Amino acid sequence: MSTRFLAAISLLLVLCACSHKDSANSQVGMAIDSTNGGTISGTVILEGPCPAPQTFLCGDNVGCDRASVTAQHWIVNNGKVANAFIYIKDGLDNKKYTIPTSPALLDQRHCVYKPHVMGLILGQPLEVLNSDSTLHNVHLTSASVGESFNRIFPQGMAPMSSHFETPGIKTIKCDVHGWMNCYIGVVPHPFFAVSDSTGHFEIKGVPPGDYTLELWHESTTGSDNAVVETKKISVKAKETQRADFSITAR
Numbered sequence: 001m002s003t004r005f006l007a008a009i010s011l012l013l014v015l016c017a018c019s020h021k022d023s024a025n026s027q028v029g030m031a032i033d034s035t036n037g038g039t040i041s042g043t044v045i046l047e048g049p050c051p052a053p054q055t056f057l058c059g060d061n062v063g064c065d066r067a068s069v070t071a072q073h074w075i076v077n078n079g080k081v082a083n084a085f086i087y088i089k090d091g092l093d094n095k096k097y098t099i100p101t102s103p104a105l106l107d108q109r110h111c112v113y114k115p116h117v118m119g120l121i122l123g124q125p126l127e128v129l130n131s132d133s134t135l136h137n138v139h140l141t142s143a144s145v146g147e148s149f150n151r152i153f154p155q156g157m158a159p160m161s162s163h164f165e166t167p168g169i170k171t172i173k174c175d176v177h178g179w180m181n182c183y184i185g186v187v188p189h190p191f192f193a194v195s196d197s198t199g200h201f202e203i204k205g206v207p208p209g210d211y212t213l214e215l216w217h218e219s220t221t222g223s224d225n226a227v228v229e230t231k232k233i234s235v236k237a238k239e240t241q242r243a244d245f246s247i248t249a250r
């Protein structure tokens with residue numbers, strides 16, 4: 001066996017080993033550094049009037065197990081806004097983070113989606129359930145080309161599993177019950193949060209650095225008219241950086 005042949009085989013083995021290692025890394029990705037990472041913490045505050053809640057009568061939809069539904073467009077308590085989606089928009093470069101294999105869960109219960117606003121990491125599975133004794137459909141309406149779906153969801157059907165191909169705010173509707181909608185923020189990293197009923201949100205384990213933070217909140221007139229606010233933020237290791245948002249409803 002010639003020296004040149006052995007050298008070629010050795011080179012091939014090294015290349016194979018390297019490509020295997022890269023492939024493994026891209027699947028695993030980075031974990032959140034909960035020890036040295038910083039925290040972004042804030043409150044979402046409503047400036048100005050709150051849109052009046054819209055109530056829909058369930059009528060013949062006995063499977064909803066309720067008489068009426070109040071739309072979840074603006075949930076505001078003492079001037080603090082729930083259901084705002086806050087995430088790091090820029091500054092993480094191309095860091096790849098571990099994608100959870102456990103699905104993010106979206107339920108249909110009493111003819112509303114629970115949760116109304118949620119986030120997941122791009123590539124993470126989405127599992128949709130139907131806890132109602134009635135028919136729904138799950139209609140993804142604001143998605144990239146080739147990503148939309150519209151699936152019938154009868155009572156008792158097994159959970160539906162899906163995933164997203166692109167980042168962005170996705171809108172899901174039920175065409176059977178016109179008031180049913182929800183939003184899923186899909187981002188390529190784990191640094192996102194949804195404000196709670198007190199308007200509070202917190203994003204932990206953020207690597208030290210300078211970022212653009214973005215807030216998204218639905219409007220009463222559709223996802224094309226959503227409230228979007230950005231702010232620059234500097235995160236330091238092990239410290240909490242305050243990032244309050246004041247938004248106006250529409």
Ligand SMILES: [Cu+2]
Pocket residue numbers: 111135136137174175176177180
């Ligand atoms: Cu429905």
